[in-house]
Amino acid sequence: MATAPGHRLSDRVANLWRAIFLVVPYAWLLAFFLIPFVIVLKISFAESLIALPPYSPLFQWAEEATLQIKLSFANFLYLTEDNLYWYGYLNSIKIAAISTVLTLIIGYPMAYGIARASSTWRNILLLLVILPFWTSFLLRIYAWMGMLNREGVINNVLIWLGLTSEPIQMMNTDFAVYLGIVYSYLPFMILPLYSTLERLDLNLNEAAMDLGSRPMRVFFDVTLPLSMPGIIAGCLLTFIPATGEYVIPALLGSPSSPMIGRVLFDEFFYNRDWPVASAVAVVMLIVLVAPIMFFQYLQSREAGAAR
Amino acid sequence: MRNRSIFLMTALILGFAFLYIPIFSLIFYSFNAARLATVWGGFSTKWYFELFKNEQIIDAAILSLQIATVSATVATVFGTMAGIVLTRFGRFRGRTLFTGMITAPLVMPDVITGLSLLLLFVAMELTFGWPSGRGATTIGIAHITFSMAYVAVIVQSRLAAMDESLEEAAMDLGSRPFRVLIDITLPLIAPAMLAGWLLAFTLSLDDLVIASFTSGPGASTLPMVIYSKVRLGVTPDINALATIIITVVTVGVIIAGIAMHRREKQRLRDMQMAASGNS
Numbered sequence: 365m366a367t368a369p370g371h372r373l374s375d376r377v378a379n380l381w382r383a384i385f386l387v388v389p390y391a392w393l394l395a396f397f398l399i400p401f402v403i404v405l406k407i408s409f410a411e412s413l414i415a416l417p418p419y420s421p422l423f424q425w426a427e428e429a430t431l432q433i434k435l436s437f438a439n440f441l442y443l444t445e446d447n448l449y450w451y452g453y454l455n456s457i458k459i460a461a462i463s464t465v466l467t468l469i470i471g472y473p474m475a476y477g478i479a480r481a482s483s484t485w486r487n488i489l490l491l492l493v494i495l496p497f498w499t500s501f502l503l504r505i506y507a508w509m510g511m512l513n514r515e516g517v518i519n520n521v522l523i524w525l526g527l528t529s530e531p532i533q534m535m536n537t538d539f540a541v542y543l544g545i546v547y548s549y550l551p552f553m554i555l556p557l558y559s560t561l562e563r564l565d566l567n568l569n570e571a572a573m574d575l576g577s578r579p580m581r582v583f584f585d586v587t588l589p590l591s592m593p594g595i596i597a598g599c600l601l602t603f604i605p606a607t608g609e610y611v612i613p614a615l616l617g618s619p620s621s622p623m624i625g626r627v628l629f630d631e632f633f634y635n636r637d638w639p640v641a642s643a644v645a646v647v648m649l650i651v652l653v654a655p656i657m658f659f660q661y662l663q664s665r666e667a668g669a670a671r
Numbered sequence: 672m673r674n675r676s677i678f679l680m681t682a683l684i685l686g687f688a689f690l691y692i693p694i695f696s697l698i699f700y701s702f703n704a705a706r707l708a709t710v711w712g713g714f715s716t717k718w719y720f721e722l723f724k725n726e727q728i729i730d731a732a733i734l735s736l737q738i739a740t741v742s743a744t745v746a747t748v749f750g751t752m753a754g755i756v757l758t759r760f761g762r763f764r765g766r767t768l769f770t771g772m773i774t775a776p777l778v779m780p781d782v783i784t785g786l787s788l789l790l791l792f793v794a795m796e797l798t799f800g801w802p803s804g805r806g807a808t809t810i811g812i813a814h815i816t817f818s819m820a821y822v823a824v825i826v827q828s829r830l831a832a833m834d835e836s837l838e839e840a841a842m843d844l845g846s847r848p849f850r851v852l853i854d855i856t857l858p859l860i861a862p863a864m865l866a867g868w869l870l871a872f873t874l875s876l877d878d879l880v881i882a883s884f885t886s887g888p889g890a891s892t893l894p895m896v897i898y899s900k901v902r903l904g905v906t907p908d909i910n911a912l913a914t915i916i917i918t919v920v921t922v923g924v925i926i927a928g929i930a931m932h933r934r935e936k937q938r939l940r941d942m943q944m945a946a947s948g949n950s
């Protein structure tokens with residue numbers, strides 16, 4: 365090739381483009397995703413001050429230019445002392461776990477039904493699953509407030525049917541929180557389940573049938589194990605954000621059963637105690653890091669398998 | 672076999688009833704003349720007029736649309752770059768960290784993302800004096816950060832499913848990498864970019880928690896205004912607002928669905944033509 369210098373130039377241009385593609389999103393994520401967490405970690409070790417920003421500096425140049433690092437574990441100790449935090453974490457994990465199981469129980473048959481529908485129906489049903497997701501999340505929770513109220517739709521129907529004479533208290537209970545979480549996260553469960561169920565090889569089911577398995581056995585021995593990646597993805601997509609959920613417990617839940625997301629929000633906005641709010645966030649991250657790492661590991665494995 | 676399909680049908684019908692009954696009840700009561708949901712006071716559109724008279728809601732809606740447009744556009748550019756890096760760049764130093772930072776925002780609880788970004792903005796303001804105060808800009812930065820992850824994942828899955836040989840063929844025919852990107856790669860991933868933009872747009876419009884953390888006194892987005900109204904109890908003009916949003920979204924999604932269906936059919940026809948032309 366006679367155009368060696370030209371090639372070299374275009375190589376350089378290509379490298380420049382590669383660098384831009386890599387550096388721009390990388391730098392953005394470092395600046396606005398990673399560094400913020402480092403700051404949270406830093407502030408969680410600081411002492412509360414009344415002045416703005418309400419925390420003490422971590423590093424101080426003491427005399428003779430020695431760098432002094434003051435780490436205060438007071439905020440973390442404070443978390444262990446107050447029952448509110450313990451209760452908040454455990455209650456969040458409990459509510460998120462039960463809601464995740466309920467979402468799976470409701471979502472699995474729906475995903476399976478969609479995967480087995482004819483191709484025209486499949487697209488329509490999928491669209492119907494995604495449609496509520498595109499409309500506002502806050503407004504859908506608000507819709508449930510209208511349903512669950514003492515004077516709400518459900519109580520009206522129950523009284524009209526004669527099933528109850530007094531309206532049942534449903535708003536501001538754990539029941540309402542479970543309902544809200546299951547309702548909001550159902551699409552996140554159905555979509556990954558659907559995408560694994562749709563790809564399943566039906567020949568395997570037929571083979572099992574031919575070998576004399578009954579439908580129930582085929583389901584538990586063949587379909588269910590093969591849909592495991594979808595189940596895991598759907599459960600993590602539900603469990604992790606549900607643990608830190610703020611809006612649903614704040615609007616539907618009772619103040620006596622706080623979830624940790626709400627505790628953090630209140631600590632920050634009402635008590636204005638930044639170091640303690642940061643410590644709450646750090647512990648929450650530690651609790652959630654295990655499932656997040658697991659999720660990443662699964663994703664990288666799946667990406668590896670797809671290649 | 673028969674039992675199973677009856678079971679699945681029932682599950683689907685009950686599931687969709689669960690998903691849609693609250694939404695329909697919301698739409699129904701938006702036309703109720705009475706203030707309370709209990710009593711049906713006759714058909715009325717007064718809550719819609721009430722809504723259009725509420726300047727606070729109109730202003731918040733305009734601000735939300737502005738933030739969503741800008742942040743979805745930037746997030747689509749950055750997210751597409753990140754998606755291309757993940758599928759086409761092979762191994763490079765820091766890849767694990769990059770993948771981690773791209774996927775983590777998808778599952779990170781909003782309260783943590785919101786808190787950490789606010790603390791960053793405060794620290795930045797103290798160090799370089801920018802951003803002075805918080806408002807549309809800081810909300811926008813926050814929204815770009817979490818929605819670029821969604822764009823990247825959508826673009827990445829489209830690229831992973833796509834044949835690399837088209838790009839290689841163009842290279843072999845002498846195209847420079849940049850031309851290949853413009854002429855081949857980008858048109859092929861355009862639908863994924865559009866889907867990513869729409870998702871980023873709705874995520875930004877929908878976000879309450881992160882916006883509450885990263886906003887200042889002067890800037891209230893639509894979810895922030897709705898939340899403060901809703902906390903006080905059921906307010907009928909919010910029913911009207913919800914109905915408008917649901918209608919707009921439904922029409923949009925149906926149009927997009929029909930367009931995609933047509934394109935898919937066209938593509939199948941083209942492929943058949945090509946196949947019969949070859950033989």
